[in-house]
Amino acid sequence: MRSCFEFFDHTADMGVRVRAGTLPDLFRCAGKALYAAIGVLAVRRDASSVSQVSFDLAAGDTANLLQDYLTRLLIVFESDHAVVSSVKFITLTDQRLIAGGIGKPLDPERCVFHREVKAITYHLLSVERTADGFEAVFILDI
Amino acid sequence: MSNGKFTGPLERLDDCRWRIPKSYKPTMRVDGLIYADDELIAAMKEDQAAEQVANVATLPGIVKYSLAMPDIHWGYGFPIGGVAATDPKQGGVISPGGVGYDINCGVRLLRTNITWEDAKPRLEKLVDTMFRTVPCGVGRGGIIRFNKSELVKLMEEGSPYVVKRGYGWESDVEATEAGGKIANARPDHVTDTAINRGKDQCGTLGSGNHFMEVQVLEKIEHPLAAKAMGLVEGCITVMIHSGSRGLGYQVCEDNLRLLRDTPKKYGIELPDKQLVCAPVESPEGHQYLGAMRAAANFAWANRQIMTHLAREAFAEVFEMPAERLQMHLVYDVAHNIAKMEPYEVDGKTLELCVHRKGATRAFPPGHPELPERYRQIGQPVLVPGDMGRSSWVLVGLPGSMEHTFGSSCHGAGRRMSRGAAIRASKGRSIKRELLDRGVIARARGRTGLEEEQPDAYKDVTRVVDVLHRAGISQKVAKLRPVGVIKG
Numbered sequence: 079m080r081s082c083f084e085f086f087d088h089t090a091d092m093g094v095r096v097r098a099g100t101l102p103d104l105f106r107c108a109g110k111a112l113y114a115a116i117g118v119l120a121v122r123r124d125a126s127s128v129s130q131v132s133f134d135l136a137a138g139d140t141a142n143l144l145q146d147y148l149t150r151l152l153i154v155f156e157s158d159h160a161v162v163s164s165v166k167f168i169t170l171t172d173q174r175l176i177a178g179g180i181g182k183p184l185d186p187e188r189c190v191f192h193r194e195v196k197a198i199t200y201h202l203l204s205v206e207r208t209a210d211g212f213e214a215v216f217i218l219d220i
Numbered sequence: 221m222s223n224g225k226f227t228g229p230l231e232r233l234d235d236c237r238w239r240i241p242k243s244y245k246p247t248m249r250v251d252g253l254i255y256a257d258d259e260l261i262a263a264m265k266e267d268q269a270a271e272q273v274a275n276v277a278t279l280p281g282i283v284k285y286s287l288a289m290p291d292i293h294w295g296y297g298f299p300i301g302g303v304a305a306t307d308p309k310q311g312g313v314i315s316p317g318g319v320g321y322d323i324n325c326g327v328r329l330l331r332t333n334i335t336w337e338d339a340k341p342r343l344e345k346l347v348d349t350m351f352r353t354v355p356c357g358v359g360r361g362g363i364i365r366f367n368k369s370e371l372v373k374l375m376e377e378g379s380p381y382v383v384k385r386g387y388g389w390e391s392d393v394e395a396t397e398a399g400g401k402i403a404n405a406r407p408d409h410v411t412d413t414a415i416n417r418g419k420d421q422c423g424t425l426g427s428g429n430h431f432m433e434v435q436v437l438e439k440i441e442h443p444l445a446a447k448a449m450g451l452v453e454g455c456i457t458v459m460i461h462s463g464s465r466g467l468g469y470q471v472c473e474d475n476l477r478l479l480r481d482t483p484k485k486y487g488i489e490l491p492d493k494q495l496v497c498a499p500v501e502s503p504e505g506h507q508y509l510g511a512m513r514a515a516a517n518f519a520w521a522n523r524q525i526m527t528h529l530a531r532e533a534f535a536e537v538f539e540m541p542a543e544r545l546q547m548h549l550v551y552d553v554a555h556n557i558a559k560m561e562p563y564e565v566d567g568k569t570l571e572l573c574v575h576r577k578g579a580t581r582a583f584p585p586g587h588p589e590l591p592e593r594y595r596q597i598g599q600p601v602l603v604p605g606d607m608g609r610s611s612w613v614l615v616g617l618p619g620s621m622e623h624t625f626g627s628s629c630h631g632a633g634r635r636m637s638r639g640a641a642i643r644a645s646k647g648r649s650i651k652r653e654l655l656d657r658g659v660i661a662r663a664r665g666r667t668g669l670e671e672e673q674p675d676a677y678k679d680v681t682r683v684v685d686v687l688h689r690a691g692i693s694q695k696v697a698k699l700r701p702v703g704v705i706k707g
Binding site: 085086087088089090091092116117138142146149153156157159184186189190191192193194196197199200201202203217219220 | 267269293294295296297300320321322357358359413416417419426427428429466469470472473476477480481492493494496634636637638639640664665666667668671707
């Protein structure tokens with residue numbers, strides 16, 4: 079199956095291009111790309127350790143909204159050592175995002191880490207409508 | 221901005237300098253000036269780094285030039301290897317993108333009295349002990365934990381705070397840029413999110429291009445300076461490259477978000493969102509500078525704790541205290557920072573906001589900010605190369621004050637993207653290749669050694685030679701890697 083994202087070269091960092099038919103799928107796929115850049119991430123198997131993660135974000139445009147969303151995922155990853163899955167978008171417009179997901183703690187012993195992502199930069203950041211839906215581009219600072 | 225080749229004008233000024241005239245773009249306020257030789261400039265044309273030099277030249281209040289060192293490569297907003305000084309009295313701005321996410325990423329160097337002959341039989345054990353002792357890689361928390369009030373103190377006081385708590389020697393503080401503490405830090409400008417992100421990361425190496433390296437001093441080119449630094453041929457040195465970890469990344473992120481609409485407020489037109497900025501003398505500028513200084517102090521404390529951990533590893537392997545191994549700190553320099561510094565411009569002394577994004581301070585002999593022992597020789601400039609070839613110790617020269625706002629290069633600079641480096645590693649073992657070159661490498665991440673392989677970098681000797689010839693910094697000693705740990 080074709081992946082919804084691809085990495086492209088950017089000298090010291092990593093470029094990411096994401097394509098999806100809908101805006102929620104674009105955001106979900108961008109999250110997958112972020113995690114894939116960090117590594118092959120495994121979570122703990124015990125259900126008792128999961129937590130709810132809520133998102134309530136506002137931004138001037140969709141590109142900044144995506145940057146905010148991905149940054150929130152990165153903060154949860156670094157601060158709580160957890161990945162967010164099963165994200166349900168309650169509101170997702172060009173300037174507003176309300177959503178909830180499940181934070182699952184990492185199982186470091188089963189993870190294969192590639193690299194640390196410092197940030198989702200604003201450089202080349204874009205979200206565009208395409209004939210098939212949406213395309214986003216962003217650069218990860220490594 | 222495309223991600224293709226640079227097709228703008230590059231005029232040769234001499235064998236070390238190239239100019240992008242401000243006529244290239246109507247919004248450029250000053251010329252771009254790039255230090256490079258023919259080979260480095262040819263490589264630089266392959267991406268958009270020079271375009272970024274031109275973009276930085278559009279910042280309000282920029283003085284003289286938008287500068288780039290020979291290790292320049294394509295970054296985000298500013299190029300890596302960029303230097304820009306702005307004059308607050310002329311509406312000069314501060315841009316978090318001119319510092320980068322890894323605030324006060326920097327390098328420190330320790331010397332020892334251990335000779336290569338003595339170290340060689342214990343090298344593998346030493347590298348393994350360092351790898352076990354120094355937390356590195358994704359998700360690895362520090363051994364030494366600080367609560368929030370301690371972190372606030374640490375952000376105010378920098379490396380002297382952790383030295384007072386037993387993680388270092390008094391002499392380390394003097395051998396650190398700014399004494400390991402930049403004044404006017406405002407931990408109250410740092411968000412809880414940033415504190416939370418960095419709460420268990422002080423004393424950790426991180427990942428990417430960060431490393432701790434065991435080296436052999438191969439060649440001395442400036443005996444007087446080497447003597448002042450305690451460096452002798454054949455001695456073992458330790459180089460540490462890391463920054464402010466998650467706390468610093470989040471300080472940058474938080475402030476970029478705060479500044480999103482600021483350019484519009486102050487009527488500033490920008491060619492790249494990542495260049496968002498505010499006048500230095502504005503509430504937004506003060507907010508960022510206070511938080512950035514707090515993160516910079518965190519970074520100095522971070523490298524200080526890793527110094528302590530390196531000394532512990534050496535003491536264990538060589539079975540004697542680090543004091544007897546004379547593991548003195550030669551120097552510690554920041555290479556991602558913005559500082560207020562005085563410079564003479566057109567016969568007037570101006571207090572400028574100097575952004576160094578992948579560039580190292582390089583003050584010349586006699587500069588009042590230098591510790592007494594370096595006053596005669598100039599500030600040590602530490603320039604890591606790559607894992608397989610060499611690194612350099614330099615000293616600043618008077619030319620740096622005249623031409624580059626007291627700045628020199630910060631490394632070799634990448635010539636290959638991470639993706640290209642991984643593709644070039646297919647079917648090879650970089651670890652094995654390094655061993656064949658006499659370098660024992662340990663890395664936590666699966667792709668760390670591939671992405672950071674020697675071929676991914678320019679030849680650091682070529683880079684430092686340009687600045688040596690240009691009278692910006694002078695070569696002192698060449699260091700050869702023999703062991704490296706990475707995240």
